[in-house]
Amino acid sequence: MLNARALAATALLPLAANAQNQVNMSTGISEAGAVITDLGVEIYDLHMLIFWICVVIGVGVFGVMLYSIYAHRKSRGVEPSQFHEHTGVEIAWTVVPFFILIGMAVPATSTLLEVYDNDDAEMSILVTGYQWKWKYEYLDADGENVAFFSNLATSQEQIYNTDTKGENYLLEVDEPLVIPVDTKVRFLITANDVIHSWWVPEIAVKRDAIPGFINEAWSRVLAEGVYRGQCTELCGSYHGFMPVVVHVVSQGEFDDWMAAKKGSAAADAALAATELSVDELMVRGEDVYNASCLACHGANGEGGLGNAIAGSAIAMGGLDSHLNVVVNGVAGTAMQAFGAQLSDVDVAAVTTYQRNAFGNNTGDVVQASDVVSYKEG
Amino acid sequence: MGDHHHGPAKGLSRWLYTTNHKDIGTMYLWFSFAMFLLGGAFAMVIRAELFQPGMQLVEPGFFNQMTTLHGLVMVFGAIMPSFVGLANWLIPMMIGAPDMALPRMNNWSFWILPPAFLMLASTLLMEGGAPAFGWTFYAPLSTTYAPPSVTFFIFAIHILGVSSIMGSINIIATVMNMRAPGMTYMKMPLFVWTWLITAFLLVAVMPVLAGAVTMMLMDIHFGTSFFSAAGGGDPVLFQHIFWFFGHPEVYIIILPAFGVISQIIPAFSRKPLFGYASMVYATAGIAILSFVVWAHHMYTVGMPVAGELFFMYATMLIAVPTGVKVFNWVTTMWRGAMTFETPMLFSIGFLVLFTIGGFTGLMLSIAPADFQYHDTYFVVAHFHYVMVAGAVFSMTAAIYFWLPKWTGRMxxxxxxxxxFWVSFIGFNVTFFPQHFVGLAGMPRRIPDYALQFADFNMMSSIGAFIYGASQLLFLYNVIAAIVAGEKVSDEKVWDGAEGLEWTLPSPPPYHTFETPPKIEEQPAH
Structure with missing residues (x-):
């Protein structure tokens, strides 16, 4: 029998979720009335200018057509005229649109030049698209780069309709990009596998992330807040599930966040030197699994786009071959080399988890030191 | 050379061996309608999944297979062959020729199509599934990361390309060599003109597409790196090559539609087409411009600013000849004596909705604004206004307009x-809200979406089901007409229809214009 309550809940969702049905482009102005980015406002104004020019022309053309449909119909007994050319009119409606186009091209050109003005950035962030997540790396003058992955945070239960969908359904991540307000940030955008595209509508940045090439884009966000976007270039099965979330905070908050980030990287390194208990590894491993493996291997290791992990020969066989798959990936398939993406602790935790969850029960415990020694060969 | 006056052979061999332009035209039309229903079925799966947020019916990977096959089947299986079918039926009758110039090649260019699509459709059953990289098949998603079925997809594209090139050569040869005495170029019906120009476009760009898929094949199976930066190639090169084909391709689809509308509006306005010569020049202008605008599909790939500016200005220029066409059609209606039979309704629907699609096209040409539109549902709305309300509406109008001539039945x-009305309403309910969700930030080709897009998506899905169902009414109407429609006694069928095809009996005999007709001295239109 169908779950009537769940069905009723999903049926009501569209009504309850978000009363405002936005019909136009982001204005570049926040709900509080503050300008988010000057460029966003400029692009919106340009969009509206072209829109209104089209509306005026449309009203003219359709007006004439509708009048003609009303007035020049056979049922009114009119005799058809037989004229079929008029050089003056034909020249006019070739030349006049040309000048209207020049009127559009002038503001479009100046806005475009601004979009391309990547000079004088105060900080640079390397944005790398992966199937299906984003990696952000803050390029530090001292070489102490801070890097992390940003994964979809919406649960599979919400996606598969067994849980109520949250307010930011599909537009929420485990770790957002954090940037300081009123700072010219340069985004260096690339990809690790296929082409992705990094887009945040409210701050008016969209640029393709192309493997092997680095694109530039920039933004100076003037209003603090949370801005959400998505990948906009088809990048495989879970293209719809790799959102972008940007937190724009004050310079002070940003500095604190950055310090904490550097601190936790140090803590992770320290953790790698200690022995963790099975429970600790399993808890951590489940989180890593859900963020990095679940999309392809299924919530219960049953497989999907990727092979099944439950009962698999790799997860239940020799540890080295298991680590080989996790760390180095499988060439020619969607299985990525997670050795470069996850910390040694996380690789250890997720490997432990895969060897003991889903009924695999091998009883094996993998420590970060095992991963380090595996990597060192 | 044998007997010139035989009728059609009996049974299946009539269709397999036929070299008759009418038979081949009929087969093209039925085949394209079958593909239209198949591509439509894929669209129904897409809209059903998008009816509500959350994953309900299909998995994301299968959803991508549906969007990919929907696009491929509609572009290459439904729209293009339907216009080739129309060309086969009409061009010889319009220029006073007994048949196409190359009848055996004509048979071949049709008969390689069904196996190609059978192969493409069979990828759905293959290990790893059908192609799931979108109809634009950008590398490396379509090479390194593609399912194994991509090789079959490449072969299918090659066959379609061969078919299109053969069809085009045939049309060029027919129009250039087989016009009746006195049928000068500037007396040809506009449908013939638009197809002649389209055929040149096809011959120019289909080999480019063949090149693109061949490079893919080499990258996948023979270790080259055309589209892989790791081996010194460039994924963006793929996009340049694809769109060098792809932009002319969309005009290949729309130019014959312009031709159809230019035949129908004068007929039901009972008035000659306004600005015949400027229509011809505008068509040629659009065709030439189509070669220098391709990168407007690629504003966000990181081109140098000079490139962006060039492609923006060139793209904006297309508004000029397109505007001339719209103004000419409206002026053709002006002070005519109009009636509104179904072909005219679809033509007016075309005029209104295609113009809206033209406006959004102009908006999309503005590079800085396109950074916000690119790859969103705004683009999806735009190209469905020109592809469906443009090409499909005009094709529908054409079927209603010429069906009584072809079959002798109404x-x-x-x-x-x-x-018409169900289609018109269904179409707009489907695609108008997609402008809104696109501007509000919904990317295209996603199987699930954020909650603020829910209402408009539901509306869109309902519209799509209505539009889809209305095509079954069309199918019924056509079959009912062929089987038991009221007989048409008149040669003209429509009292305002002009042109050589309307001087023939309805239905026309199996062979027509075996002796060339006499073209009267009169102004062209």
Whole structure:
């Protein structure tokens, strides 16, 4: 029998979720009335200018057509005229649109030049698209780069309709990009596998992330807040599930966040030197699994786009071959080399988890030191 | 050379061996309609999944297979062959020729199509599934990361390309060599003109597409790196090559539609087409411009600013000849004596909705604004306004317009009008809200979406089901007309229809214009 309550809940969702049905482009102005980015406002104004020019022309053309449909119909007994050319009119409606186009091209050109003005950035962030997540790396003058992955945070239960969908359904991540307000940030955008595209509508940045090439884009966000976007270039099965979330905070908050980030990287390194208990590894491993493996291997290791992990020969066989798959990936398939993406602790935790969850029960415990020694060969 | 006056052979061999332009045209039309229903079925799966947020019916990977096959089948299986079918039926009758110039090649260019699509459709059953990289198949998603079925996809594209090139050569040869005495170029019906120009476009760009898929094949199986930066190639090169084909391709689809509309609006306005010569020049202008605008599909790939500016200005220029066409059609209606039979309704629907698609096209040409539109549902709305309300509406108008001539039987006018209104409303309910969700930030090709897009998506899905269902009414109406429609006694069928095809009996005999007709001295239109 169908779950009537769940069905009723999903049926009501569209009504309850978000009363405002936005019909136009982001204005570049926040709900509080503050300008988010000057460029966003400029692009919106340009969009509206072209829109209104089209509306005026449309009203003219359709007006004439509708009048003609009303007035020049056979049922009114009119005799058809037989004229079929008029050089003056034909020249006019070739030349006049040309000048209207020049009127559009002038503001479009100046806005475009601004979009391309990547000079004088105060900080640079390397944005790398992966199937299906984003990696952000803050390029530090001292070489102490801070890097992390940003994964979809919406649960599979919400996606598969067994849980109520949250307010930011599909537009929420485990770790957002954090940037300081009123700072010219340069985004260096690339990809690790296929082409992705990094887009945040409210701050008016969209640029393709192309493997092997680095694109530039920039933004100076003037209003603090949370801005959400998505990948906009088809990048495989879970293209719809790799959102972008940007937190724009004050310079002070940003500095604190950055310090904490550097601190936790140090803590992770320290953790790698200690022995963790099975429970600790399993808890951590489940989180890593859900963020990095679940999309392809299924919530219960049953497989999907990727092979099944439950009962698999790799997860239940020799540890080295298991680590080989996790760390180095499988060439020619969607299985990525997670050795470069996850910390040694996380690789250890997720490997432990895969060897003991889903009924695999091998009883094996993998420590970060095992991963380090595996990597060192 | 044997007997010139035989009728059609009996049974299946008539269709397998036929070199008759009418038979081949009929096969093209039925084949494209079958593909239209298949591509439509894929669209129904897409809209059903998008009816509500959350994953309900299909998995994301299968959803991508549906969007990919929907696009491929509609572009290469439904729209293009349907216009080739129309060309086969009409061009010889319009220029006073007994048949196409190369009848055996004509048979071949049709008969390689069904196996190609059978192969493409069979990828759905293959290990790893059908192609799931979108109809634009950008590398490396379509090379390194593609399912194994991509090789079959490449082969299918090659066959379609061969078919299109053969069809185009045939049309060029027919129009250039087989016009009746006195049928000068500037007396040809506009449908013939638009197809002649389209055929040149096809011959120019289909080999480019063949090149693109061949490079993919080499990258996948023979270790080259055309599209892989790791081996010194460039994924963006793929996009340049694809769109060098792809932009002319969309005009290949729309130019014959312009031709159809230029035949129908004068007929029901009972008035010659306004600005015949400027229509020809505008068509040629659009065709030439189509070669220098391709990168407007690629504003966000990181081109140098000079490139962006060039492609923006060139793209904006297309508004000029396109505007001339719209103004000419409206002026053709002006002070005519109009009636509104189904073909005219679809033509007016075309005029209104294509113009809206043209406006959004102009908006999309503005590079800085396109950074916000690119790859969103705004683009999806735009190209469905020009592809569906443009090409498909005009094709529908053409079928209603010439069906009585082809079959000698009339369709049900009331049912035709119902079909128009249901289509028109269904189409707009489907695609108008997609402008809104696109501007509000919904990317295209996603199987699930954020909650603020829910209402408009539901509306869109309902519209799509209505539009889809209305095509079954069309199918019924056509079959009913062929089987039991009221007989048409008149040669003209429509009292305002002009042109050589309307001087033939309805239905026309199997072979027509075996002796060339006499072209009267009169102004062209």
């Amino acid at each position: 369709y049900n006018e009331t049912m035709g009008k119902v079909h």
